[in-house]
Amino acid sequence: MTRTDTRVWLGGILVLTLTYAAGTMVDVDGISLTTWLGSWPVAVASGMAAASLLYSARRRGVTATDADADVDGADTTGALRYLGFSALAWCAGAGISSVTGLLSASAALSLTFGDLFALVALPLFVLGFTRFAPFPTGVRPAVRHLTDSYVCAAALFAVVWVLVFAPLYSELEESAGLLGFALVYPVADIAVLCLLAPLVFTSPHSTRRAVLIAIGAFVIICGADFIGAVTRLLGTPLAGGIEYPVRLLGFALLGSLPWLIRERAGAEPRRITGRGLYRFAPEIAAAGALCVATVVLTIAALRIEGVAAVLPLASGSAVVVLVVRLVGLLEENATLTRMVHTRESHFHELARNSGDVILVLDYNGRVFYISPGAAETFGYRLDDILAEPVTSLIHPEDLPIVSETMAEFERGAREGSHLRVRIRAGDGTWRHIEATASVYEQPGEPARLLVTTRDISAQVALEDQVNHLTFHDGITGLPNRAYVEERAREVLTRRERAGAPPGEVAAIFLDLDGFTAVNDSAGHTFGDYLLAQAARRLRGTTGSGVTLARWGGDEFAVLIEESADPQQVVDQAERLSRVVSAEPFQVADREVVLTASSGVAFAEQGMDGGELLRNADMAMARAKEHGGAGRLEIYAAHMHARVVSRLELQTELRQALADREFVLEYQPVVDLASSRVTAVEALVRWQHDESLVPPAEFIGPAEESGLITPLGEWILREACEKVASWRVSEWDIGLSVNLSVKQILSPRFVETVAGVLAESGLPAEVLTMEVDEEVLLENPGEAVERLAQLRELGVRLAIDDFGMGYASLAHLRELRVDAIKIDPSFVRDLGNDGTVTLLTHTIIRLGQDLGMQVIAEGIEAPEQLEQLRSMGCGHGQGFLVARPMVASGVEALVGGEAGIPL
Template sequence: MRTSFRERARKSLTVVVTLLLVVSEFGFLHAVYSRGQGVREQERVVGRLVSAVSEVDGPRSVTLVDEALPRLASAGVAADELVPLRDAVTSLRAAPTDAQRLTATRSAAARLDRLLTDRSRTIDVQADLIWVALLVVVSLGWTVWFRRLVGRHRELQRQITEQQAAAAGEQRLAALVHNTSDLVTVLRSDTTVTYATASAQGVVGLRAEDLTGRTLLSIVAPEDAPLLARLLVTTAPDDDHPVRLRLRHADGRLLHVEGNLVNLLAHEAIEGYVLTLRDVTERVELEGQISYQALHDPLTGLSNRRLFHDRLTHSLQRRRATDDEVAVVLCDLDDFKDVNESAGHDAGDEVLVTVAERIRAVAGVGDTVARLGGDEFAVLVEGASADEAAALAERLADAIGEPIVVAGRQVVVGASVGLAVTGGASAGRPEPRRAPRPDPRPDARTAPRTDAGELTAADLLRNADVAMYLAKERGKGCVALYEPALHEQALQELQLRSDLARALEEDQLVVHFQPTIDLATGVVAGFEALVRWQHPTRGLLGPVHFIPTAERTGLIVPLGRWVLREACRAAATFQTPTRRVTISVNVAAAQLTSEGFGDEVVAALRDSGLPPSCLLLEITESMLLGDLELIRSRLEVLRRLDVRIAIDDFGTGFSSLAYLRRLPVDVVKVDKSFVDHVTDDDHDASLTRSIIAMSQSLNLATIAEGVEHLGQAEWLRATSCRFGQGFLWSRPVPLDQARALLAVAGPLRPADARDAVAVGAA
């Protein structure tokens, strides 16, 4: 209304001002015209008078002047301007014939004519100036006015354009709001919905008209109702706040929604809170699945190492306030690799799932059960005493040891169980044990303690790991408790493993050779390759110091491969056109059962140029207690290569004639424990004689180990033992000294061996 009144007033004022300007202009023009008309009339009268006076005589001139004077006065000529003409006519009237007076009268009339002419010119100039001034003023005025009109027109056009754009924007916004998939609502302070978009049907399953008029709290999850109420109170005017809620869908589903809440109570067109929500249920569920997968084992559904470590850390932190004990039970399946190899990985996965179910069933409700990787499981026990945790460990070992039916056949998979409790050493009595395998996880050794004397999660896991490997050394299915004394032993084992791995990389290992003597002739028939470690700080170490560690850590495979290649390379140099010298190489069980062992033997023979018949591979009798069929198949492959096979340490295990008949064996090595007493113990002599006789009956050669004096050598020769090996002839020596032993002509005697060794050393 006020805008319309101002607009009308402005228009009226414009009309009035325009009229005033026009009237004023016409007034000026009229005034100039009127003033010019009088002067021009005077000029005409005087002009005629001047013409008349100049042509008549004196009396006639007087008459003409007398007639003209009233007309000039009435025409507006000033009286003082007529005085000279009056005086001249008065003088002429007295003497009309006087030529001088007539001339004076004519001169006065002429002067008046010139005066009026000048005045007329002046008036014309003034009129021109006034015309020019009026033209300039009017032009400037109209220019300014026109510019103002153009400016107002442009402003009006801009306003119209803005209004059109705003209207179009509002239309687009209305269309977007109406068609958006997000739910847009306007709420009162009590959450009553005063407006809802049509998308309400797609989001919460309610039509917009059904949602309007009811409170939003009626469909908000009860746990989130206080959050929405608090947001309505705390959100400032014109401020917006992110919102995450759970809504109940019309079909009963629980939805996860997120959006923004804007306080527009002060906006006269809205007067409420604008709440915009979008359904993010799928995203939230996907995030939950990803989080679950990141913290759980996909095969068994148990917690993984990361989640277990996190919960163990929090348990240890809570322990500071409660002083409750925290225990970790670590289970490692025994011989699980055999299940995978014999029945396949699918069967192995089935075994793991079954074991996980058994562990979960035995563990307490509040205990955390995890699969740490491979066939290793762990249980976190809080608030239990050491005795209670030990009892749980025993129950776990028993439950896991129960037979499992997989792929139609029964499988027994035991578990070695290690237990570590925050209270320190267990109550169990310590027993002699070998060093356990170190923890392969890098943080198990170096993880910092939270406080001086406080165990970290890595510490407790490492302790349980140490105890678990102690259980493995005691036998399958055993349970062991951690003792602090084991820690230093584990670190020593770890250091030894690290040094041994470095020794393989840096060529710190060397091969020594112990001769095998033909007892009938006394000459060197071959050598046994024995590895030694030239340790940078501890000097030359025999195999007893590092082979057990290599077997436990898996380094025995690369170590055995290296020894095989070095022995073949050295043995190739022993051969001559007239003499074949054998080389014996010990083979570990892990080597023989590995898939590529046959290829490794072929590569060693090919690269060295050693004839296959000169290579004698020795396996221990204890290997035969494993998968006999697998071992037999591997040995047959080697025999087809023309490589010879020997049974080492024969007589110390459980071998029988049946084993020897089924296996492709060429040589039997009689263990030193029998040879030691063949000359002074009838029982050992009888056993040794039986082994030699049995071997001969199977066409197997025999080698007696550990021969240390001539009496033993004579007894063995008399018993038809083919070969002997021992300190009587030589200790294991480096390659140069072994070549010196080969160079001895005739039978090798102890004195000859000492001389040859001295020559080789020189």
């Protein structure tokens, strides 16, 4: 039924009622005739209401249209059925009353057989109504509802008695005994109304409209019963028989209920907060009724001399019920108290057996409770902790954080807070703890804080160890390349923001002349020992404001963060060179004399840390080119001659790309457990003047010129087409291709990769793109975004040379990768250096824990292979496994079996 149909229906009911009222409100001689004239239309209306309700109940029972409403406890079909039966009982009562009203005038002042049917209709109506608005479940809620309804009914009846029936009681005099018959309808209606009205507030939202219509119809019928009771006492129809039009309106509204609720089941459900007034509807109704009754009775007591016996009976019984209700409340309060004590004992038991330390504090840090585990965890006696505020144990550097957190709780914060602070243990050491603080409330006591702490000193120590391994060199103990690059970037950025001149920042690079000969003659182990000795000497020469780091190989970098003038920087570089050559180094049973070539560069306006370090590296390379042997060079403009030569090389590379002088070689990647070739890594070579030029000589100039982008696209296209053709021959083999920064940041990079995959037919998940730390250090935001787009295509990502710098760990959380490739320097020293072996094992475990494929590069000896297998490394490549070879060599090596004997 639409909204317009609903309005037409209600309008028709109102017109019919007014027309009927006009016909009955005439001066009829005698109450019997009025009863007869008024009862039969009411009988017809109630009969039609019964038919409408029962028909709708039958129809809904067949079609099950109220299945959704039944979900929240309502039974629409049963409600309509019982309401139909109640309307049928009212119909029978009205019909019998229309007959008895003509036969006997005295029937108006007595209960008839028709009244019996009308009274039977009330419990039927209650049954139907409670199908729409279910009655409270459980003995305790039901008793509470009944007692509150009785108090409300008694108070309401007292008001009606004083205002209406008390004067009539005085006028009846000898016939006052007949008042009991006239009060049957009002008393029964008040009792039912007070029983059902609170259920309106707790009814399901799906039946809220039906509940409101039903209670509205019942209120109208109750009004008609009230008018009828007054009519019986007066012996004259009130307002010309207005009782019957009002009753007709009530039955018409009740009969229209099925049709008025067909538009929608009810209002949209609202979020239940647990603090709504509807939860206390019976109590509010009872309290309000008692207040009104008290006021009315007080006023009435001042005006009348005597009060009928029924009033003390109602008031006394209400007081008795209130006492019973109070006893129930006291019993509920005792139950709640027992629950609080039980939960408190559970809390203490949990705190006693928990591995964490649990405290209850006030906002000033004073301890009210601490779990027994604190003594074992931090080495204190409980009395010692309770004697002073807990803030006395917190590290001074962490106190501001703790104070701010407590201030937030004091300002009313309710959400829990997580902290990591240091506290002083009983032995005087500082322990790292992780704490969670939340509001702790108990009845009758001020709010406090519940703090749960856990000792994470071992975890912090492990994190510090991992950070040290990440940013420090395992051989010399000095900061590594990643650290000094990050430090240079921070220093220059800070000085630029502060407006300080950048020229006071400088970089020195040192290279140990002749170190390669030591490695070749004495071995890498003795070479590492020499590097450690050189690092100790250099460290003793540097002071504050200077960062000394191992750059890589036999190179060291020194970052001078603040200097008075350039001459001091040059003097510092000369001192570093002299300390290296001042005394021989003890290597095995002989002494080795080394010198150090150095290069110096000064920061300029707008220069970043990477450029400063590259300039110093270029100056050092210049010193090496001029013979080394302790030579020092300062970066200057004349060094650009080397850049010119690189430009010439870039021109040759551009022509080589046009003449297709580049070729690809493939180095197999082998499953170390099964010796099966699982993938190949594509490596580019330059066929120049009848010789193959290795990538180390032309990749750098290609990147500087931007030629790396078209060259990288050619490599990707050639490799994808070749591997795709192998896979057509049922070779289950993957492909790895290296990427540079400029490739990733070039326009349409992702579109190019997608196009190559589509043209070659190579599945995206077969292709692995390898990136090194440089990709993640230079413009990391855009690079990570581009690589993330590659992952969306299905392409796998791998970090090359893992473990050599800052990007290895710091960017793993930003860039999801599928594989990590251990740098060859780790594999080279396996078994010879305990630190390197431990670090390699840690990297393998890290990759396994993160669900990544781990590939070891540079496997050249069987001992290294066995070490990696014992550590659980899954894959590897190197000269021991297979050297890089052309495509035909791969085909001959694998032979379709994809296996290499190892």
